[in-house]
Amino acid sequence: MHRGAASLLAVFVGTGVGSGAVLEGRLWCGAGNGAGELGHTQVVLDGLPCACGAHGCVEQYVSGRGFRRRFRDALAADVKTRLHALTDGDPDALEASMVAAAAHAGDELARRLWGDATQYLTLAVANYITLLNPQILVLGGGLFAGVPELFDAVAGGILKSTTELARGSLSIERARLGDWAGVLGAAALCSEATD
Numbered sequence: 001m002h003r004g005a006a007s008l009l010a011v012f013v014g015t016g017v018g019s020g021a022v023l024e025g026r027l028w029c030g031a032g033n034g035a036g037e038l039g040h041t042q043v044v045l046d047g048l049p050c051a052c053g054a055h056g057c058v059e060q061y062v063s064g065r066g067f068r069r070r071f072r073d074a075l076a077a078d079v080k081t082r083l084h085a086l087t088d089g090d091p092d093a094l095e096a097s098m099v100a101a102a103a104h105a106g107d108e109l110a111r112r113l114w115g116d117a118t119q120y121l122t123l124a125v126a127n128y129i130t131l132l133n134p135q136i137l138v139l140g141g142g143l144f145a146g147v148p149e150l151f152d153a154v155a156g157g158i159l160k161s162t163t164e165l166a167r168g169s170l171s172i173e174r175a176r177l178g179d180w181a182g183v184l185g186a187a188a189l190c191s192e193a194t195d
Contacts, residue, residue, distance in 0.1 A: 005135050006022075006023075006024055007136070008021070008137075009128055009134045010140070010175070011141075013063060013121065013139075013140075013143040013144060014142035015063060016059050016064075016065060017059045017063050019038035019039075019128070021132060023132065039057060040054060040057045040058075041127070042055070043057070043120040044060075047060065048060040048066075048070075058120050058124040061120045061121075062120055062121045063143070064094075064095070064096060064142065064143070066117075067096060067117070070113055071087075071113070081109040082105060082107040083098060083107065086098045096117075096143045096146045097146045117143075117150075118150065118157070121154055122157035122161065125137070125158055126158045129158060129166050129167065130166045133166050135171065136170070137172045139151055139154060139174060141175070155172045158172065
């Protein structure tokens with residue numbers, strides 16, 4: 001899909017937040033194969049606890065799992081929200097598109113959830129862009145597929161919050177491989193390993 005690109009970042013948001021980087025034409029794995037853990041980038045000081053042991057990780061505010069957790073907490077606190085009716089009171093039934101729709105309709109909880117998701121995802125990815133200065137940023141996953149306007153919000157935020165040096169030659173694109181991205185990537189790595 002992006003043959004010839006020397007540097008590329010891919011960020012996928014769905015149940016969690018995943019990412020990867022190609023630098024100088026090679027997948028960057030890091031010293032312990034842990035590079036690209038964007039979901040565990042801390043964006044809120046002393047924020048929500050995360051399964052990784054840290055607090056304030058972007059995944060707690062942006063992913064489907066993060067939305068459901070915060071909705072569950074709101075239900076326990078008896079917060080009034082349209083999300084209750086949209087999900088029949090079942091946090092596991094919550095979809096990102098429901099959060100977006102309720103936020104657009106003025107629901108206070110949904111607006112807070114959606115605003116946090118957009119702000120923190122933009123912040124995390126903008127920092128990623130500033131650190132690695134790639135040619136291409138690919139955004140994909142269930143959250144972007146379910147709420148297409150999120151792409152424009154995040155892409156626009158990145159362009160506003162990065163320096164000209166970091167974004168000058170950056171192309172921001174939608175992922176086009178859908179659920180096949182992981183399978184095709186694994187096949188490509190296997191093929192590369194046997195060459």
